[in-house]
Amino acid sequence: MTRPTFQIDGKPVTFTEGQTIMEAATAAGVYIPHLCHNPEFEPHGSCKLCTVKVNGRNCSACTFPAADGQEVLNDTAELNELRRTITQMLFVEGNHLCPSCEKSGNCQLQAAAYFLGMTDAHFPFFYPRRELDASHPDILLDRDRCIFCALCVRASRDVDGKNVFAIGGRGIDSRLIVNSPSGRLADTPIAATDKATRVCPVGAILIKRHGFEVPIGERVYDRHTIAEESLEREEPIVEARHG
Amino acid sequence: MAEKLTIATTSLAGCFGCHMSFLDIDERILALAEVARFDRSPLTDIKHCRDRVDLGLVEGGVCNAENVHTLREFRRHCRILVAVGACAINGGLPTLRNPIALEECLQEAYRDGIGVENPQIPDDVELPLLLDKVHPIHEVVRVDYSLPGCPPSADVIWAFLSDLAAGGEPSLPRELIHYD
Ligand code: SF4
Ligand code: SF4
Ligand code: FES
Numbered sequence: 001m002t003r004p005t006f007q008i009d010g011k012p013v014t015f016t017e018g019q020t021i022m023e024a025a026t027a028a029g030v031y032i033p034h035l036c037h038n039p040e041f042e043p044h045g046s047c048k049l050c051t052v053k054v055n056g057r058n059c060s061a062c063t064f065p066a067a068d069g070q071e072v073l074n075d076t077a078e079l080n081e082l083r084r085t086i087t088q089m090l091f092v093e094g095n096h097l098c099p100s101c102e103k104s105g106n107c108q109l110q111a112a113a114y115f116l117g118m119t120d121a122h123f124p125f126f127y128p129r130r131e132l133d134a135s136h137p138d139i140l141l142d143r144d145r146c147i148f149c150a151l152c153v154r155a156s157r158d159v160d161g162k163n164v165f166a167i168g169g170r171g172i173d174s175r176l177i178v179n180s181p182s183g184r185l186a187d188t189p190i191a192a193t194d195k196a197t198r199v200c201p202v203g204a205i206l207i208k209r210h211g212f213e214v215p216i217g218e219r220v221y222d223r224h225t226i227a228e229e230s231l232e233r234e235e236p237i238v239e240a241r242h243g
Numbered sequence: 244m245a246e247k248l249t250i251a252t253t254s255l256a257g258c259f260g261c262h263m264s265f266l267d268i269d270e271r272i273l274a275l276a277e278v279a280r281f282d283r284s285p286l287t288d289i290k291h292c293r294d295r296v297d298l299g300l301v302e303g304g305v306c307n308a309e310n311v312h313t314l315r316e317f318r319r320h321c322r323i324l325v326a327v328g329a330c331a332i333n334g335g336l337p338t339l340r341n342p343i344a345l346e347e348c349l350q351e352a353y354r355d356g357i358g359v360e361n362p363q364i365p366d367d368v369e370l371p372l373l374l375d376k377v378h379p380i381h382e383v384v385r386v387d388y389s390l391p392g393c394p395p396s397a398d399v400i401w402a403f404l405s406d407l408a409a410g411g412e413p414s415l416p417r418e419l420i421h422y423d
Contacts, residue, residue, distance in 0.1 A: 099393035129342035
């Protein structure tokens with residue numbers, strides 16, 4: 001029996017029933033930009049960076065199931081411009097001062113922006129006031145850089161079984177909240193070895209005393225584009241999930 | 244010989260790092276001098292553009308009334324205006340004060356802060372008035388291009404100038420885009 005197949009930018013991609021477009025693309029070595037998706041967790045579908053055109057309609061590749069005969073557009077000027085605009089909006093709604101951020105060079109938001117050719121943020125900046133939580137001895141929570149991808153929420157709930165994080169509020173009032181009576185990280189059972197401390201794509205959740213360990217020029221995205229790095233990291237995870 | 248490209252530069256709320264990075268083009272400045280002439284710039288000490296210039300490079304964000312005035316005047320003289328570096332593009336480190344009320348910042352810096360002697364908030368008429376927030380320059384004037392980096396490396400500045408001098412549409416290759 002031939003395996004079901006669809007096309008990405010005209011290139012045939014075979015897939016396993018039940019895979020999303022993102023998973024099938026990753027397994028086939030095709031990079032679709034994404035931020036809130038990490039193949040280790042259930043998809044969330046919130047950042048929309050992975051927007052692709054499926055049979056002419058915009059869909060989130062990380063949640064949309066692959067189907068036989070689909071025609072998917074991914075690497076087009078129009079979609080990449082849309083993704084760049086989304087990235088610019090993410091930059092203006094938080095406080096991203098890359099030159100003084102420990103995550104710089106290892107940050108997926110920054111690397112996606114490089115990949116998409118973003119040289120400015122275009123929109124007026126919000127400069128929101130967000131609370132920093134340095135209460136935990138080993139973990140820093142810098143909400144200025146949070147992009148509400150909910151990866152820490154999923155990791156803490158589904159892997160660590162601790163339910164430490166949630167996204168509270170709506171729209172522009174969204175904020176990352178911490179599940180303890182005081183609302184402080186120090187009063188939760190989170191530990192530096194938890195999965196939830198390792199999945200933040202940006203510099204919002206950091207392990208203390210490791211900042212600026214890797215010199216400029218040798219950091220992850222100094223040496224690889226996010227396309228190269230994410231395919232290398234995620235392909236084996238998708239393979240292990242779907243065989 | 245074709246007429247030389249005229250270039251002006253100015254520094255607003257910046258640290259002069261971007262200008263220093265410009266000078267890091269080193270001996271390439273000789274090649275630049277063949278095709279370009281500097282007008283207003285801290286490098287020439289010319290205080291105002293003498294007439295229209297082809298290219299204006301702006302370092303630094305906008306933190307006070309004088310920055311607004313300087314930037315608007317500068318924009319009027321420049322055919323192409325470029326935001327150079329993090330501060331011009333997103334306000335940079337000076338924006339750390341933005342989520343805090345200006346009054347609180349002044350009180351902390353000049354009155355209540357640790358080690359402050361002779362506490363008083365400066366109010367000399369010669370001092371430009373601070374804006375309540377630090378702004379990137381695109382919130383005040385139209386910007387044609389941005390060169391990110393803190394500072395953008397000499398190679399970034401050189402790539403941009405070379406494209407422009409060659410008469411092409413400047414575009415930064417992916418590997419030259421950095422925000423730090
Ligand atoms: S989290 Fe990423 S984009 Fe934000 S300031 Fe840090 S390095 Fe820059
Ligand atoms: S803290 Fe990090 S992982 Fe958690 S929602 Fe914010 S950006 Fe995502
Ligand atoms: S990666 Fe698909 S919506 Fe965020």
